[in-house]
Amino acid sequence: MAELGYPNNECLEQSGYESSEESDWLTGLHPMDDLLRGERLPHIWCQGCGLGTALTTFISAIQWLEKNRGWDLDKISVVSGIGCTGRVAGYLRLDSFHTTHGRALPFATGLKLANPDLKVVVISGDGDIAGIGGNHLIHAARRNLDITVICVNNFNYGMTGGQVGPTTPHKARAVTTQYGNYEYPFNLPYLVAAGGASFVARWTVLHARRLTWTLREAMEHPGFSFVEIIAPCSTAYARWNPEGRGLDPQKLGRRGLEVMKHYQKIGRVGQDVHPKDAVIKVDENGLISEIVEGKFLDDPRPDLQAAIDQLASVADKRWQAAKKSLDERPKVPKRTDHVPRTEVQLGGFGGQGIMSAGKIVGQAAAIYDKLEASFTQSYGPEARGGSAGSQVVISSDPIHHPHLIEPTSAIIMSQAAYDKYVANLASGGTLLIDDGLVCLSQNHREDIKTYGIAATQIAGEIGNSRAANTVMLGFWAAIIGAVSEEAMRQSVSESVPSKTLDVNLKAFDIGFNRGREKIEQ
Structure with a gap:
């Protein structure tokens, strides 16, 4: 097996790797007792399983980081899912979470975002992380969240009997693929690297010292780090495949040992290997013939929390500028009259600014007239050109139900909207239409x-047909009177692009004046 890219024993010793003190053995204390929940031991894993070694390397890495880097064990949190590997969280004397199947990464994401000072480590199996939780894996990698994911890959769903999983090699057998797996497995290092991980490595449990070294590196790495650990499943996978077939099923430890001897023969430690080439090859009989191991990616870059902090700084500057602008804008006199519940239905087609118009009304009422207001919207799947509607409720009193019950007024800018909404208006209500686009029915x-009011025609005459909705808003404000003219003008000013501000205010004034003329007639 080639010796490339990773330190030899001398380097490991110089780095701080130490064997157990003789006194520990003489007193009967296990050197890892302080990190194991003795009351939960012995563990449930089968003889020959690689999970014990995986757990040992993780604890060794934690102990080294505590001793040499000053890590606080109370700042480490371990999250696991369901499966054989998922039991790890229960054996560690650390803050740990044994979560639901496939959901270890969402739990870990929440922990890290809620408490960025924690070092969060996910330890789970290939079925839990890459199968049931595969979607969470690629998105956690994409975000470059500062957590470490340790995926113990035993090539099958071991706890439930040895079913085929997302990493079962092509042509390998499982209880659900007795004639060989016809699907191709995930190359996990390549998957997470393509997703956006910034540290990716793989070792078998046979390479305990190299694995310990890598786990230390991974946990110190800023950003999303992923370590795949290839471990034998002596009870299920090895029973069905050439690595362990033919061995006495009562001697699982022997079967696991033979599998690791096989890993020793076929393992290839690579240096500067692209994750795409981190392959696990299988021969025509389903026997694993090559496992590429090593560190495939180490690309430190700003993690998700750093990006959030940077964005928060930008957002704070923008908020301070906006707050200054809000403080400097003209004050609208507070309404002293009582406004009963007023329900407004706006309708038209996509592109007419129906949503914007509803927002302007709600904003004028809530922010400038200091009334209670709610705003909702709906539109068809066609988007621009399709049906569009928005609804606003205004009142001096608290609004306990934000949706329309019986609209008291409606702003209608298309024939389809007229046909749809006119029947819903309350008796005695007020209907405002763009009479260049809407014809009243015979009944x-x-x-x-x-x-x-010919809103679209008026908007075209003043130079911007897209200001037709603003004409309708002025028309509505004058006739209904639920929101003050000053509040509506201020809301229009805050809502339209600066280059169209003048034409929109002109459109509003025309609509408002026409509305006054109508009610004076």
Whole structure:
């Protein structure tokens, strides 16, 4: 097996790797007692399973970091999912979470974002992390969240009997693929590297010292670090495949040892290997014939928390500028009259600014007139050109139900919206239409008041047909009176692009004046 890219024993000793003190053995104390929950031992893992070695290397790495880097064990949190590897969290004397199947990474993400000072480590199996939780894996890598993921890969769902999983090699057998796996497995290092991980490595449990070294590196790495540990499953996977087939099923320890001897023969330690080439090859009989091992990626870069902090700084500067602007804008006199619950239905088609109009009304009422207001919207799947509607509720009193019950007024800018909404208006309500686009039906309701204005035509005449919605808002403000003229003008000013501000204010004024003329007639 080639010796490339990783330190030899002398380097390991110089780095601080130490064997147990003789006194520990003489007194009967295990050197890892302080990090193991003795009351939960012995563990449930089978003889010959590689999980004991994986756990040992992790504890060794933690102990080294505590001794040589001053790590606080109370700042380390371990998260695991369901499966054989998922039991690790229960055996460690650290803050740990044994979560639901496939959801270890969402739990870990929440922990890290809520408490960035924690060092969060996910330890779980290939089925839990790459199968049930595969979607979470690629997104955690994409975010470059500062957590370490240790995935123990035994090539099958071992705890549930040895079913085929996302990493089961092509042609290998499992209880659910007795004639060989016809699917191709994930190359986990390549998957997470492509997703955005900044540290990626793989070792078998046979390489305990190299694995310990790598786990220390991974946990000190800023950003998303991923370490795959290849471990034998002596009970399930090895029973069905050439690595362990033919061995006495009562001697699982022997079977696990033979599998690791096989790993020793086929392991290839690579230096500067691209994650895409971190392959696990299988021969025509389903026997694993090569495992590429080593560190494939180490690319420190700002992690998610650093990006959040940077964005928060930018957002704070923008907020301070916005706050200054808000403090400097003209003050609208507070309404002293009582405004009863007023429900407004706006309707038209996509592109007319129906949503923007509803937002302007709600903003004018809530921010400038200091009333209670709610705003909701709906639109068809066609988006621009399709049906569009928005709803606003305004009142001096608390609004306990934010949706329309019986609209008291409606702003309608398309024939389809008229056909859809006019029947919902309350008796005695007010209908405002763009009469250049909407025709009243022959049996138009006589129990409502109807006013029309050629809003689209007016907007075109003043130079911007897209200001038709602002014409309608001025028209509505004058006729209904639920929101003050000053509040509406201020809301329009805050909502439209600066280059169209003048034409929109002109459109509003025209609509408002026409509305006054209508109610004076």
